[in-house]
Amino acid sequence: MSESLTTAVTQVLIKGQFVVLVYFLAVNGWYLVLLVSSLLEMRRHMLLIADESRHLLLSSTLSPRISILAPAFNEEATIEVSLRALLALQYPSLEVIVINDGSKDRTVDVLKERFDLVPVKTIYQRRVETKQVRDLYRSASYPSLVVVDKENGGKADALNVGLSFAQGELVCAMDADTLIEPDGLQRMVRPFLYSTDVVATGGTIRVVNGSEVKLGRVVRTRVPTNPLAGMQVVEYLRAFLFGRLGWNRLGGNIIISGAFGLFRRESVLSAGGYLHDTVGEDMELVLRLKRLSYERDGPGTIAFVPDPVAWTEVPESMRVLGRQRDRWHRGLADCLWRHRKMLFNPRYGVTGAFVFPYYVFVELLAPVIEAAGLISLALGLAFHVVDWSFAGLFYLTAYGLGTALTAFTLILEDVSFHRYDSFRDRALLFWWAMLENLGYRQMTVYWRLRGLWKFLRGRKDWGAMERKGFQKPVGIVETN
């Protein structure tokens, strides 16, 4: 009996390993397709923007008006620098709306003091249900600045309030601590000028940790020495430069980073605005816009701009990073579940046939398969089904192609925007790319599995996100 059980377990482990290996190779093979697609897309993009003058757009009275929606919750320490940087963005027709989401600190007082705010009244249409707006302010010094003070309701609620007050044809949703490149909006608005079918654009978000920041601007890009931040730099490059850029050519994206995205205001409002009861409100909105475009036969292109347009601070502690990844994966699961009827549904074209299944079988289920592979390998060793040399070889084979692809992503960055120019940065980048498979990746598998488990149990909390800020951290120049 025990012998037959051992044989059965052995068989399961052997077959399991094979399945896992095939899965890894298939996924990485698809990544290879994405990489080639992003190479072609990047080449086309670089040719399009070579010697381009954006002065035309800058000085045109026909440029679409953009309203920046900046939700702020307890941002007393950073709000002034962030806001001054936003007000100095190079765009001809800009409105900045700060939505104070019931902060418990002095965020509103700081804004009142530093930006000469005066209370005003205005007429606005509340097309989406939101928490109560307490006060509305305009700045006596900056005519394009509007501050809305509202009761706490979360980021989605704050963005919905901002949508009601926005006057712009386009709205830019961002996190209060995102640093936008001075010409970031000019780059992001391009797809809207190229096609009336575009409803949203996203750009490449880079990791700011380790870089020098002055007056809310990244003045020198450096690769962080902190291992967690360093490996996230590699992850971000991979996600944006070959993930999203690759999908641009293959049928479209369904993700725009919540840190910085540009949307057609009317499309968002007619879709019902941001949802409150999800932790992945940014992805959910984009997926809903995409889905509605098929159902209503309206515009629905989600464009991705490869230019580095914004910077974000990533967690440097395991605890905070774990919470973030857990939340991201819960968000992903929630969005895919809400829109599950798109899966393999011919009504939803390429999105239903390829993009949505990719997110289900690769992005969502990857940690399950990966964990299964790792566990079966460990069990295989324990039951002496495999020896150590085979296990090592299996492990390296499974992760090897991914590592090679990551290295090619670094090349893609290097031949396009090459923001990391010193030998030290290059060596560090490469070092983190090699190291991420030795522990870090397995940790993200655990966090994502935890997120999936919590989703199944119905948890929808955000968890606190602690940031070092751009003011006085080590390696970041203090603002003047």
Next chain:
Amino acid sequence: MVNQNLLDAVMLVEIALLVLAVAVFFTHGLWLFLNHRRVMRLTETARESLARLVTRGTINLEDIELLRQLRQDVQVTVFLETSRNLTGSGKERLRFVAHEVSLIERARKLCESRLWTRRLRGARLLSRMDVGDPIVVKLLSDQNAAVRAQAAEWAATQPSPSIIATMLKMLADPATQARFAVQDALLRMGTIVAEPLAAFLETHTGLPAESGLRVAGAIGSSTFLPAANRLSANEEVGVRIAATNVLGAVGDVSSADRLATLLKDPDEGVRAAAAHGLGRMQHWQSASQLAECLRDSGWQVRREAGLALRALGAPGALFLRRAIKGDDRFASDMAQQVLDLPEAAATAAG
């Protein structure tokens, strides 16, 4: 069991890929580093030579020769960055030097290339140097939208009657990018396009008319009134809205009757634009019709009507107060909100 040989083979391929990637990554880095140093040195020297040639106004053959022998990318960079800061005679001298070092000739050749990316590059060079070369006119009908858009950008500085006529035809361009560039270029040409555009609008409808009306509204000349009047009765909603906006922006008392009629248009956007226009004209005779619009089913129409009434002064305020006491809850609410607005906010919103 997973075959050991298979694993070995896969592993070998992966190692080869990885080694290749590493080699390319670091070699490219080294090349970038060396190239950057060289380019910086060359650019510095070229900038000095070009500055001497442009500011002194005398021709120094050594400088010309230096610029001629420069690497093409450095040459383009230096000329384009200098071009951005020059106008008038300075730019004229820059064009002369560009011609002498064959940059203009090269740009012309690029414009004739079979590859759209090269044509785009050529058109960009000629645009940014403000070279009035007829070769770019051909690119206004290029098959690639980006090239057409770039040629339209160039055309903004060449407002001849034939170019204006071509540009007006391009208002029907199916590509949004090209249409935007054409509209912008026409606007930059200024009032010189008013008459031809008005004549164009008299004979066109649909997308070209809508695009043209946007330009007309921004130019703001009364020349467009007859066309705007005609197009405000067009069957397409977009055209009617654009025409109503023009009537409101540049119209006089004679347009007020037409705007008042448009308050009954079946489309909400047109009604809102008409109300806005009447408020802008401060046409107090339309106060009662605007007050009617406070009961409109569209929020935007109610808002614009309320703000227009407020802009009319005392007669409008009277109607707003009446609406507050009226039986229509929506009209009452909007009237109250408009009357609550401080003066500056009402002016800004209107």
